[in-house]
Amino acid sequence: MTNNLLKGVNLYLVGMMGAGKSTVGQILAQHLGYGFVDTDSVIEKAAGGRSITQLFEDEGEVGFRQLETQVLAQVCAFTKLAIATGGGIVIKQENWSYLHHGLIVWLDVPVEILYARLAEDTTRPLLQDNDPKGKLRSLLEQRQHLYSQADLRITVSEGETPEQIATRVLDEIPGVLKPIEK
Numbered sequence: 001m002t003n004n005l006l007k008g009v010n011l012y013l014v015g016m017m018g019a020g021k022s023t024v025g026q027i028l029a030q031h032l033g034y035g036f037v038d039t040d041s042v043i044e045k046a047a048g049g050r051s052i053t054q055l056f057e058d059e060g061e062v063g064f065r066q067l068e069t070q071v072l073a074q075v076c077a078f079t080k081l082a083i084a085t086g087g088g089i090v091i092k093q094e095n096w097s098y099l100h101h102g103l104i105v106w107l108d109v110p111v112e113i114l115y116a117r118l119a120e121d122t123t124r125p126l127l128q129d130n131d132p133k134g135k136l137r138s139l140l141e142q143r144q145h146l147y148s149q150a151d152l153r154i155t156v157s158e159g160e161t162p163e164q165i166a167t168r169v170l171d172e173i174p175g176v177l178k179p180i181e182k
């Protein structure tokens with residue numbers, strides 16, 4: 001039912017690193033009969049197969065953010081996609097003009113859960129810090145007001161499975177589609 005209502009409009013998943021945007025995005029794509037895109041993966045391909053970590057090293061965060069905007073601009077030309085964005089996509093005002101082509105879903109996950117998921121992760125350059133939990137906390141503080149501009153906020157609790165979260169997203173979409181008439 002939700003896929004009929006969506007009429008091919010893209011779903012953009014936003015939220016902090018480790019929020020589950022890729023994991024939940026893939027499940028949503030399956031349920032909706034949509035394609036799935038992870039902007040970080042497209043960026044890596046566009047950068048000749050360099051990893052996000054390598055890109056941060058070579059081009060700095062500024063270079064990475066430029067590529068991120070270019071990739072977002074390209075992706076939003078398509079329809080019927082669930083798109084897992086990078087956690088920092090919300091910080092550039094320009095990116096919002098692309099995100100608003102679709103329905104924006106914020107996976108809001110507490111820092112304690114994010115940290116538990118990412119404590120051993122080495123693929124997120126911004127977390128290679130002496131105090132990764134503090135870093136997550138400060139990034140969330142800086143970005144919270146931006147994430148909250150999403151059309152739909154899904155607050156995730158400890159122990160909720162990706163499938164349960166995807167189901168909640170699908171259940172809540174009809175309620176936000178009506179007021180914004182996308």
Ligand SMILES: Nc1ncnc2c1ncn2[C@@H]1O[C@H](COP(=O)(O)OP(=O)(O)O)[C@@H](O)[C@H]1O
Nearest residue numbers: 016017018019020021022023024117160161162
């Ligand atoms: N609901 C969940 N419960 C437990 N682990 C999860 C959940 N969602 C995602 N994960 C795990 O957390 C990590 C980060 O998930 P990922 O989808 O890559 O996040 P993001 O794309 O937002 O950075 C992965 O190891 C993934 O398996």
Ligand SMILES: O=C(O)C1=C[C@@H](OP(=O)(O)O)[C@@H](O)[C@H](O)C1
Nearest residue numbers: 016017018040086087088124125
């Ligand atoms: O929060 C951020 O600024 C970033 C999040 C990462 O994506 P995920 O949210 O998929 O981890 C990736 O784009 C890059 O490391 C920067």
